[in-house]
Amino acid sequence: MDMDGDWPLPRPVTFLKIDRRNSGSPLSKTNSIPSTFSSLASPVVAEAVQRARELSTKSDAEGFHQLRVAFRKLRALYWAYSPYLGEEATAQATSELTRLAAVAGGTRDWDIAGDLLKAAQDSGASVEMLMAAAREKRAQAVVHSQTNIRSDDVEAFLKDALHRAQSALQSSCDDLPIRAFAERRVRCAQRALQKRSRRVAQNEATHEEDLHDVRKAGKKLRYLLEFFQPVIKGGHGRTIKELTAVQNKLGQFNDIAASETLIRGASFDEVPPEVVLASLQWLEEQKCRRMRAASRRVRAMAG
Template sequence: MSRHHAAAPPAPAPASMRGAPQEIEWQLDATDLEGVARWLRDTALSHSLTVTPAGEALMRDRYIDTADRRAWRAGYTMRLRETADDAEATLKGMASSREGIRRRTEWNERLLQASCEALLAAPGAVGRRARALAGRQPLVVLFAIKTFRRRFRLEDCDGRYVGEVALDETSVLADVAAESGVEDIRRVEVEAVDEAAAATLAPLVEEMRLACELGDSQRSKFEAGARAAGLERPSVAVLPPLSNADRRRIGIGALARRVIDEQRAAVLAHEPGTRLGDDPEALHDMRVATRRLRSALRLFRAWLPPEAPPLREQLRWLAGALGEVRDLDVQIERIEAFAEAEPDLEPLAALLRIRRDGARERMLAALDDPRYEALLGALEYLAASATEGDAPALTEAPALLARQWRRFNRLARQLDADSPDEDYHATRVVGKRLRYAVEFVAPLYGKRAGRMRAATTGVQDRLGAHQDAAVAIEQLRALAGDAGGQLPAATLFAMGALAERYAAGMAAEREAFPEVYRRVRLRWRALERRAARGKKRARR
């Protein structure tokens, strides 16, 4: 019997997933399901709850994914469920259990039949996401389970439906057609319809846990099935940090290839979440990885083979496809936040969401284009290629950093409150290159590089906020001209007021810039000294 503790409602969902359907569920392992059923009938009334048998069913589930495990890598499971009279597809998040509770994003869609073909043709929430994830890849079955479930409906004293209890006898099957299982699971699942219901059910769950000697389930059914099938969670290979000896020995070309390998891995890691489209941060991180790759190819071009420069144009194409959706994500997030206080902006948010749908179609077409696959292959080849006559990174990196600093400093020191927006944007562009250069060579210089990286991030935050506001103002003007006839007069007026807020924000960023610029100058001087000492030691 497990250690007992109070049952508590789960933590709030991340902001990026708010509005998505949520499952709130306690999962408890049991040895005697009949005893649990008797306890429910005898005890629920003491908690002002009515328990009503809601039927039983034999469910056959097949968990599916692409061959490269895109759903799993994105943190989701895809399931096809078949009962005697129904077929359903589910896409569910893989949130870990906390005190027996799992809170997961969950979409369900009824199908004509429980097959991959029917899912990929389905018009609803699960079908759309399955098509986006799979792209040109087929869906394959990972493993199958069979569950006999007895359901009990829970209502409060006012007759309001608050959830249900499911008593499950599950077998993880050796193969899809098997009848006997390689692992058997007996489990009690209590699902609450919402947060208020979770608070109502928590005392019942805790008392049931104690009285029936139930233990918190440490693994979901998917995790149990994956383990039985010998499947491991997909992971992205992470290069080990450089040792002190490696820092002294590594060549500049080898460092460049290390950077390319890391950023290519980041593109792959964030692709599944980008395809799904429910968490804007996945797309943001994938787009940043493409930018870093372009910057690395530019910075290290003297030490890379002739096949490298053309890849910058391919990365520009990919970044453009990602950027169109990302820019709309940023606009929508801001407009929706403002719309909470200014409802007249909601028609604008609705228009932007329609445009985002079109941009996502174009982005997914790019990710399914053989050109994207070829780009990944070329980057892999580049990262693995050998380097002839590689000069020590410690002797070459100082000049690379100094070049990026001079370009940034030449523009940054001329900025003042009256400088044109274009000057701030140009400074932001070269500042980003400086930041990436510092990140790339950071393994050579330890803490001083870390402090310089933090300082350049501060500069980028200010310049980025300024540029985002400038772009937002131009976009509002363009929308007012192009789509003004589709928007109510009150919305157009609210857009004008919003443009004024953005302009005020730009003024605030200009006022704050001198301080972050002062900090980055101080950090640069410290890093410059550290790089000079490293170069001197490397030449001994």
């Protein structure tokens, strides 16, 4: 989706700065809904802009990954406030955030694939030529990310999106207290996760799509708990810890599944087909093993 056609972006005059002192717990139960959106989004926006600026001259995989995480957190925040932002505005912003996250993730995805191919080599598979080709794909992904994620454009989009959201919230829910709203949205995210987890638990066979759905729902809930923890009742530190543990298992499975998809969808002109096939067979075996482990963890959570 080309957001530029529907959403004119102002050119930024100044850059945002991350204030670590105020980004930890910016909320209190007396805050209004509009003010909390700005308090929660601004540090994440500032981090995204700073990382985009740093990555214009660097190719650090972790930097690209953290940029993708920032975009995902903002997407979760838009979902949380969507009842007051409206369907169209939420869809516009999240569509562009999804696109940016995908572009930012390309380098990280090839790094993960490269690490897995190294593990395949350590286990005896002859994948040296494919590993070299994967490093070249990684270099191409860096160029693609740097070309399509420019800090000025990222800042312009995010600042404009934040301004539009703030205006919409002030006109639709000014002075409404945050606690009841936050608890309601967290419960909604919890129900979505429970529904997807039960689907995995009730089906005799585990499907990749169901595990991916659980992973996405778990991420959303964890982000919301981290955002709203200062104002919602009850301690949720244990829940966040449990979600993180489940996400780790699901993430290990997702790394394999995503790498398999990445390699299947790429062209390797200089690599013999039998080498690519051997790597895919190894990945398929590992994917099945990790899928079983992830499924057991999800079933335990659902039970």
